[in-house]
Amino acid sequence: MPSPSVLPGLVALALLATPVARAALPERLSQTGLSDAAAVRAFEPRFPLWSDGAAKRRWIALPPGTAVDASRPDAWRFPVGTRLWKEFSVDGRPVETRHYVLGADGRWEFASYVWEGGDAVRAPARGQTLILPGGKAYAIPSTGDCMACHAGARSPVLGFAALQLGPAVPALVREGLLKNAPAAWAGQAPDFDAPDPAERAARGYLHGNCGQCHFDGGVPVPLRLALDVGARPAPLAAGQAAEVLRRAGTRNPYVQMPPLGTRHIDPQGLALLNRHLQPLVTQDRP
Known part of the structure; x- marks a missing residue:
């Protein structure tokens, strides 16, 4: 499955046809919509989480006609149907892609996908450990591990936030993809x-x-x-x-x-x- 193009320094949001219902996420990454390069766009946080040296890429998608609510500048709220992906690569090869979906009940659903050839397959909810070429161990987190870091935060989406996006924020405001933000953000990045x-x-x-x-x-x-x-x-x-x-x-x-x-x-x-x-x-x- 081809990865969507990355636009350095630019954060853009996607349009999805319908909100995501509360259901099990697909078994294959290719079924999540990540390969829809016309819809899914990339973003990059200024202060990334250390992940044992793994390289990471991130994408986000919003349902049509919606926007992220920034009325709490340090705790953004996302519309139902928001989807995010985060890809982890080791030694230049993708190993895992995590997928987050906000369901109609207001709860986030998490899944990890393990790369096998041109696609990735959903990992067990309990997590698993992979042995990469050269004998290096790589841990796929359990759903509980994902919740431990994300659920207790000010916003469950850790990297798509005011201070993490910084210079990309004014464009979001001007494009109507960020609502209830401080008026100054239209011309000045939050810092x-x-x-x-x-x-x-x-x-x-x-x-x-x-x-x-x-x-x-x-x-x-x-x-x-x-x-x-x-x-x-x-x-x-x-x-x-x-x-x-x-x-x-x-x-x-x-x-x-x-x-x-x-x-x-x-x-x-x-x-x-x-x-x-x-x-x-x-x-x-x-």
Whole structure:
């Protein structure tokens, strides 16, 4: 099945003929509509989640005549029938594509598809582990694992959001694909307040990798890593900064953060966090 074309730096939305009813997702990826290049368009978040070095591509489709509701700038709401896909490739070869559909009952349905030749087949809901060429293990998440990260977030769609899309947002507003957004977004991309590029990069990384759980109303721990449109990142105490570095720097399954979806430390991400957070840790020492 040919993949739809990717438009770098551009986010566009698709039109589907009818809303998706609550039903089992198809057994093959080719049956989900992803190959409809005239309808499905690509997007790319500014602060992607680390996935053990896998390359990723993402697409979204909206039903005709609908728009994403941005009345809550940091927690967009999507119309029934929204579909999203995320493809994972390892060593230049697609391995898995995840598919998310918002049903008429307001619940998201998740499925993973494993690539076999020119198409991909739906994986078991319990997940599975693949052995790739060269003996590398690759884990397909269970439906429960998908829900653990997506269901508790401010919006279940993690990468298609104001701060993640940034410069692509004004076009969405002008095209009528984003409703109830702040008027300023028609000409100015939503952003957060960071004093320098180093803090911007580090706090963006934490937002993309940790903010889905660590926000006001999220996991019950005193650590806020999610970013808000137009605001400064929440300050981190020395102990909090040290804990972030400790958990990002291990893959002990009882300690690591993020807790799911990764078996290997992100060396570049950890170096970025060390440069930004280590001064906070050391300045508090006697």
